[in-house]
Amino acid sequence: MNRVLEMERKVSKFGNSLGITMTDALRQVGLDQGDTVLIDVNKATGEIIIRKSSKVTLPNGIGEDFMDSLADVIHKYDQTLRGLKDR
Template sequence: MNRVVDMERKVTKFGNSLGITMTDALKQIGLSQGDSVQIDVNQTTGEIIIKKSTKVVLPNGISEDFMDTLSNVIDEYDQTLQGLKDR
């Protein structure tokens, strides 16, 4: 099922926090209570992107900082790396 869910919600208070409900949208991407998500906030556009977390257990000796740096380098130099692969 690949459909875009267009919805408008009001921000609500949950205890000391603010939040919104969007059960149908979360179900569409396979999320349920207790799952972890990655949240990207773009202050320029006013957008919040919620993605299902794909976090994996890292092997001993590999830090999260290393993986974050590696991911950033791969993102930044993706075209260059693809060009080298295709030579």
């Protein structure tokens, strides 16, 4: 059962930064100190979504420049590729 837990926290000052503590929530999704997260901010709804990042290692011979080029092609031809998928 996927149950959404709601927690209320106060924004606090940590040095020169603002932040919240949410140790219990982070542990529930398997995050610990040093882990990397992805943060999505939706200004329109006031939502901040924090997700555990899954690090991907590229196979030998595949460089980041190739992946950047591939991402550009996928973005440019997104609708065409979606159409091919449904054939």
